[in-house]
Amino acid sequence: MTKKLLILLFFLGSFMMQAQSLAWRTNMTDAIAISNDQKKPMLILFTASGVPENLQNEIFKTPDFAVWSRDNVVLVKLDLSDMNASDSDREQNVKLKNAFGVQDLPEVCFAMASVRKNKTTFSALGKIAYKPGGAKAWIAESNSILHPVE
Template identity: 95%
Template sequence: MTKKLLILLFFLGSFFMQAQNLAWRTNMTDAIAISNEQRKPMLILFTASGVPDNLQNEIFKTPDFAVWSRDNVVLVKLDLSDMNASDSDREQNLKLKNAFGVEELPEVCFAMASVRKNKTTFSALGKIAYKPGGAKAWIAESNTILHPPE
């Protein structure tokens, strides 16, 4: 009986670990509203089709990142090659890419934003690209961007 219960718990645990879907926002207006409501910075992933998957596979698909992101940031994914996006969204995403100084894809920018009189102002906190070393090292570097030492 105990053995069957342990096996069941093992399979349920592994199922839930695989089922950790991150809530990536693709609409910047919604992301800004959520960011301000939760008082969390946005993690903006600039990406496109055909870019290396290292950042996705080695960082974003880990349980460590899922827990960290839930507690620290609002996830935003801006796919610059998304053919389903409207022309205005594509233009907005390219302007944001240029404004944040993103040169290579994929790259992550951390930012806060405020909206006053229908004008959005972004406050860039920092950028980070993929670096080998795993999720824990990436998260540690992200934390230094989000919480710089005094």
């Protein structure tokens, strides 16, 4: 009996750990390819060091978000303060931030992208910042952006 309980706890524990480990892409080229392959929009998180952690802690680190994101979006994190990023990547990230009209960090943009003749075209779906209310409210607002009622 004790052995079965330990095995069950082991599997539940590993499931919970897996549910909370999100696969954030940091390379936009890879993210676009995955997004197009999976036919899912990208959730692009624009962030930097020193910005409030509310969005990360109250939304992105929840099991609800892990399940929702796996089924609905390709996660992309663009850290505008990343000193390990190449100059071209940093420049690209700042251009994307400006193109999407991101003012305050952190902020999330939902977008699709297509590449034709080595030219990338983005189709912005909407933006969302942190709002108190928890993961379920944030996910509901995100769903209204991704699946608007016509």
